[in-house]
Amino acid sequence: MSNSKKEMLNAIRKAISDVPENEKPDDIEILRTYRQEGDLPGNEIVNLFMERVGEYKATVKRVAQKDLLNVVDESCQKENVKRLVIPEGFRQEFLPTTVTPLFDFTDKPLSHLELDESDGVITTCAQAVAQTxxxxxxxxxxxGRRALTLVPDYHLCLVHEDQILHLIPEGFAALEESIKKGRRPITFISGPSATSDIELSRVEGVHGPRRLDVIIYK
Structure with a gap:
């Protein structure tokens, strides 16, 4: 056993040394005195979300639904996207004819190589949080499955205004049912993939897309 692992285990043992052996997690009340509900009106929530997304070096636009197809087309052309990954259940009316769709179905999923050779992926989302x-x-x-938004270099995400919540606790509450009943994997995306682990030098695209476009529609 390495010294670092020993130190970590010793720290854990020390932290729980005063916990009775018969104590269960539900025996202790967890104080949730933090804010759990936002108070901003809808339009301000959307504006805050746009501001925060922009801070992550992502491109964000707000459009009417009638213009959504044209804006998706413009975004794909701007990023030179020709082969676009399409998740199962994506609405075909939002898919421009200028791209070659690569459909990913449950019974016929795309390989990691096919995902890597694509020009990007387009998805919807479950929720969005303005606070962060x-x-x-x-x-x-x-x-779609997680690989679809981890392997391609470009991610175009469509967000309906009604899906944007103010605070993080509201986001968790909205996902509670899909987690408990559906046992679905949850992915949180805050801007393009990036890390500064090595000498505090920012490197983009390490754990996912280097480029993220967000289109908000109503």
Whole structure:
């Protein structure tokens, strides 16, 4: 056993040394005195979400649903997207004819190589949180499995205004049913993939797409 592992285990033992052996997690009340509900009106929530998403070096636009197809087309052309991954359940009316769709179905999933050779992926989302500019996926219709938003270099995400919540606790509450009943994997996205682990030098695209476009529609 390495010294670092010993130190970690010793720290854990010390932290729980005063816990009675017969104590169960539900025996202790967890104080939740933090804010659990937001108080911003709808339009301000959307504006805050746009501001926070922009801070992550993602591109964010707000459009009417009637213009959504044209904006999706423009985004794909801007990013030179020709081969676009389409999750199961994605609405076909939002898919431009200028791209070659690569459909990912449950009974016929794309290989990791096919995902890597694509130009990007388009998805919807489960929820979004304005407080942190976070997009939440839960593998529902139009979102696909996790690999779809981890392997391609470009992610175009469609967010309906009604899906944007103010605070993080509201986001968790909205996902509670899909987690407990559906046992779905949850993915939180706050801007393009990036890390500064090595000498505090920012590197993008390590754990997912280097480029993220977000289109908010109503």
């Amino acid at each position: 500019g976070t997009i939440i996926l839960n593998a529902g219709n139009g979102q």
